[in-house]
Amino acid sequence: MKRYSVFAIAREALRYHQGWERAWKSPEPKKSYDAIIVGAGGHGLASAYYLGKNYGITNVAVIEKGWLGGGNTGRNTTIIRSNYLQDPSAAIYEKARALYETLSQDLNYNVMFSPRGLLMLAQTHHEVRGYLRTVHANNLQGVSTEWIGPGRVKELVPIINIDGPRYPVLGALYQARGGTARHDAVAWGYARACSAMGMDIIQQCEVTGVTQSNGVVTGLDTTRGHIGCKKLGIVVAGHSGQLAEMAGFRLPIEAVALQALVSEPIKPCMDVVVMANTVHGYMSQSDKGEMVIGGGTDGFNNYTQRGSFHHIEETLRALVETFPMISRLKMLRQWGGIVDMTGDRSPIISKTPLGNCFINCGWGTGGFKAIPGSGWAMAELMAKGEPGPLAAEFSMWRFKEGQFIDESVAAGVAH
Amino acid sequence: MLILECPCCGVKAEETELSPGGEAHLKRFGPGSSDEEFEAYMFARKNPKGVHFERWRHAYGCGKWFLAARCTATLEVFGTYPAQTSEPPADIVAKIKAKRPDWKGYK
Amino acid sequence: MSEPVSALGGATHQGFATIREIGPLGMITLRAKPDVKGLAAAVKAVTGTALPAQRRIEVNGDRAAGWMSPDEYLLILPYADVAAGLAALAAKLKGEHHLAVDVSDARAVFRIEGAKADQVLAKLSPVDLARLEPGELRRSRAAQVAAAFWKDGEGYTLVSFRSVAGYVMGLLTHSAQTGSELA
């Protein structure tokens, strides 16, 4: 792998950039691999990357039905935070956030992690108490967050209306090292690094069946033939149900549409990420100047990547009330993603009823921010065959026991 | 922005007049059921990419619950029927089979 | 006993249509299945109308009976006559499974009047007003709250919950502003 740097750019500029090599190879599948990951989204690629980096397992294929990074990795609002309430969530999201801090250097690919700070506004007394609880929990979890008053909120977000007659801003949960990253770059950077380790990223290859022998996985039937494997990781978000069915088990998962939109670009006016959960809206400004806005999920199963427009309207109403200046901006583009929601809205990183088959899914609306941590935990699970501390609580059997990891109990929602 | 015809009042309601209520025809398991049965009742969901049976309430309307057969991949609606039914009615099943010959059927 | 006061004290607005808060009206929620013995007679005793069919409202002067759902009717009558109405229902439906309660105070009622009254509603409710038949009672929403309405002469009568009367008046006023006609 040729390293990226400003010198490489200069060198290439002199020859009209004709010398750049492929960021990742596009090989034919081999007959078998030590491990196969299904799903070349952020989570799948990160799982493969840490299998190689942390455990030296590089005879790995990542199989993708479409094009890598083409699912929710490329259609989210790029928010990164770890201010979660429950211990298992805080642990894995903070692991992810910490890995994001050095990801550009680790991958030699600028993923543009920008710890610009993240605010969750409290607009009711109930929300104030919820966020104070989160601050206390984070304090014990090693997650750096603080409670700030309305004056400080206004300093950080000059365009906010803190005296709204309906829901004045009473304060905010502030994570100074939360922020955003360039979503596509995360997938591309991991893919390039995986490829450089000798892993095969096989796009346009759809899984049609899971083969097994004596309750242990042996490989996959795909549109490009059978591919054998010793271990299998299923990391396919909204399509987890289909893959699980092929592997012979059921998941507590439902697929629903989540929507987002961006405005036309304007000059910089908001250098932090703001989430307002009472009124269900969140917004940040991208490096291009677009206001990036996230909305709510539909309440019904949907695989169309199109959500119901009234959720967009609800979100915009709330944001116009919170940031009055945006009313004369224009919505440039809106889109939907299919998110996989579990019974407690927390993810599953787990062994499965099928031997040597592992699953990582259920990230719901919170997947992007977790990518490095999720990959790290999944790699450990696949390499050792047993979950490490990061994944231990995210077993798929927790639902039977009633051991929820419920983040909705804090005023914060899982965006 | 779906339209579903409420079988209770006959209004072709748009989605904003309705609230969704998840998978239909779930069998309730209460005290005395096994852990597995109870877990399945609470959490296991068919979540199909294709024909799906689900609950809706005509919330901004007559207030009644009803059931709908809908495709989650195309959003085509095959029919709506009263909530007081423990499995999809034969006429709706027949209609789906006619339209989707490779549908494996309910269950 | 003090004089009953409607939610907004009879507020009005004159735009391209006229908005008036009216009432208080007497209202009874009657829950019963249509096949309950004596139901038609009971309704007739209170409103003087026939039992309304699906989505219909039968009007008789200042009294009316509306179909709300397969087992719910809204009976409208003068405010002072509610107690008598409830007594009549209790007597006629004695022994039959039903529920009749006074909801006069839980509602706010508006009139939207004028040749362009439909345009006010068209801004708020996802309802095809051109296909709303005379005597049809439509339950839907007005922007973010539940509402029921029907066409009545040159205009509409709209019923909402009392607590959001101010919001509904705000919506109607905003929608009826002169200059914002739809056609």
Place this chain on the structure above:
Amino acid sequence: MSTRLARGGRLIDRGAAQEFTFNGKRMKGFKGDTLAAALLANDQMLVGRSFKYHRPRGIVASGAEEPNALVNMGEGGRFEPNQRTTTTELFDGLTATSQNHWPSLEFDVGVVNNYAARFLPAGFYYKTFIHPRAAWKHLFEPIVRQSAGLGKVPKDRDADRYEQAYAFCDVLVAGGGVAGLQAALVAGRAGARVILLEQAPHWGGRAPVDGVEIDGKPAEAFVEAALAELSAMENVTLRTRCMAFGVYDHGYVLAEERVADHTPGDGRPKKRLWRIRAGRIVSATGAIERPLSFAGNDIPGVMLASAVRDYVVNWAVSPGDRTVVVTNNDDAYRTAIALKEAGLDVPAVIDARPNVTGDLPAKARALGIRIETGSAIVKVKGSKRVTGVAIGLQAGEGAAREEIACDAVAMSGGWSPVVHLWSHCGGKLVWDEAAAHFRPDAARPPITHDGSAMVIAAGAANGALPAGECLADADRAGAEAAQALGMKPKKAKAPEAAAPAEARMEPVWIMPQGAGPALRMKMWLDYQNDVKVSDVQLAAREGYTSVEHTKRYTTLGMATDQGKLSNINGLAVLADSLNAEIPQVGTTTFRPPYTPVTIGALAGESRGDIFQPLRRTPMHAWHEAQGAYFEPVGLWRRPYCYPRAGETHEQAVHREVTNTRERLGLLDASTLGKIIVKGPDAGRFLDMLYTNVMSSLPVGKCRYGLMCNEQGFLSDDGVVARIDEDTWLCHTTSGGADRIHAWMEDWLQCEWWDWKVYTANVTEQYAQVAVVGPNARKLLEKLGGMDVSREALPFMQWADGELGGFRCRVYRISFSGELSYEIAVPASEGMAFWKALNDAGAEFGAMPYGTECLHVMRAEKGFIMIGDETDGTVTPLDLCLDWAVSKKKADFLGKRGMQRTYLANPERWKLVGLETLDGSVIPDGAYAVAPGVNGNGQRNTEGRVTSTYYSPTLKRGIAMGLVRRGPERMGETVEFPKVGGGSVKARIVSPVFYDKDGEKQNV
């Protein structure tokens, strides 16, 4: 230079001059101008700077596809960035400024990026700015952000208002060109309810500009006749200035109407969002011309050939004195002819095709226009304005054989149907080899609720470009739409449009064909985002070979024009780089909106007072008049406290607590949910709903009850009163009334549908007041009318009666531990009753109190609060409410859930009281720590505080909390670390801090 012609201009009214300013310069235009036309008429070709390299940018197009000519418009509360000048109607007094430059449009420091362009290819930022780690956020990113961003930031609150409206129709026709008009006519004549929308202020689309003849008459005559007929039809609605921007599922179409955009301040809404439900959608949205990729094709003065024609014919504006036309098709010759006929100079038509044979070139030749076949522009000369072109062989590598001086270039690379509305809900496309464009594949349409086709493409939007085919296709589309809905189209001959025969176009994706890397770095694909041919080729070389990868890696098509001009050209360059066919490479997804939509219009009327419904109790106005400090509770706002002059909120709460405990407090409790449950099976039903037994409650009595969800977690609580043999009244929490009512109906309708139970939510029928404190009975006795003595109305009973002349129902229940009556009166008498209580209570020390006082008093008594002690993961057993969880009942909602291993674990955190050792108040939300850390290095915890207050009664901090095995550990001390250091130690005690034996409430 660009200038206004002395004659012509079919859309302008020369009698109505209008003044406007651009960058402070006063300019003149006419009514009917677009801002772009007026700018060109004033020789203002340079209008902005590009996104990345800050290159000078001129007007390219004449419609919604314009990528460059975006301006800041208006001032103060009417300021609006990124306004597209080509679709902005000119009005008197309009002010506009150019965007994305510093210090000025003419001289922009950011253009330094242009000189470094070679070092800034697609994706360069992924490869650089990696070290040092902190530099991205603090050094590089701020520079990137500042140089990007286009328009300025609005500062003031919007001065305009917006609204929304619903509409319904059988057939919605999007596009008011001749195709849309014809489709509407056919559908309308068949009796369909039709809505016809046109984005521009005028009808007819391109046909009148292109000199099309319909049935032997000019297209204008057809347009006029069609409008007359349509206007006369009752079943047809016509609307201009209204853009159908998105098709959503089940025939839902959103359209934005520019109501007062061009008449700001006239009192009408600025914009209106139409939410249209249509049986069928006819997409007659026309086609958009494609640019050609030659070096320097972004220099101001290089325009689309059709746009040049539009400016000349519609607005009598000549973009240049000498215009070179460059093309790969016959259509562009119309521009050459129009220019010539307007008396302007056309030095040459550069046609990439070796053989040029059509009628239009013949006409051009006849007019004396020089035609260079098999030729290409190898380079455009000029920087802020075209000064000439160098031409050479299209088949060559870029050697110039001649330079032609000119000040404008009109280019045409062929036409692409506007397929957005077809594609938004999944309609598929097919590649048309002859026309080199994607058009709708009628075999794979988007489907609606019944599985039938939802959108029908018509005319140019369907790939039927020549006028004759276009009209015939539209006629078919209109009939198809009506037929699909069961209507019978009238048999009528479709009008026939005559047009000159056009020879086949020839796809030309770069010009000249063999251009080397240096030239390809100057061929722009995406003008706004500065994406060039070389960038797409680089992306392909680096393996970003999926079209979505290429788009995202290069930002092609992601600017505010959403790639209307660049997508197909970019796709073709990508396909070529991959040695693949264009249809194999595919297209990116088309997502709404077609053009950017004002966010204010999407928010509609929901601003200010009507942002959300505000629920008011009958006494709300009184609380406001008293200066209450409110808190939102669901959609209600309840008084949190009633501060007096000079009081802090905390002081007010303490006063209210003390006064209520010592004298008399009045609480507006109207928001409490009240649900009637009646029927022969009502008792059985309530026994399923509540964890305790309600069927055994005697008539006239009250009982506190708990409700769980099926998981076994507490969801609501309240007092239930038995009204008569088969009627119960269930109180819920303030936020819970609608939810619990829906919950009841869910079970009754969907599970126990044979049970005979009716419910009615009567929450708003009553105003309810809690009269609380040692003087409570005195006040009621003073009002008089019913016996409220201990004997007549003991604790936990209710009675109907009259107080002070008010019909009422009185409940002897207490949430404060004091002697307390909750009194319900009809809502319409609520205010009068409240005033009567306050007036009559004055002598007993009556004061209103708010929710915070209520919270403190209930905490002093150890009463739980839904939402404080519970958070959706807490069972009644966790709260030691075992007494309210029936062990006898075989079943109730939540019983099975509570039996799961994790919920039945004795290690669970349970409710206790917490008494700080130093009397201080434990911070809200604090956790109790246990020794050590867990596997993830997180500090172990063993509990958390759920309610914590300063008790004015006990003059110390009190708290409730959930602690591991708490009730077994009475007297032990637990430690709560504070954020920022230090900790509070608290002793585990009973949660009942005040009046442990309940003597005060039971007097």
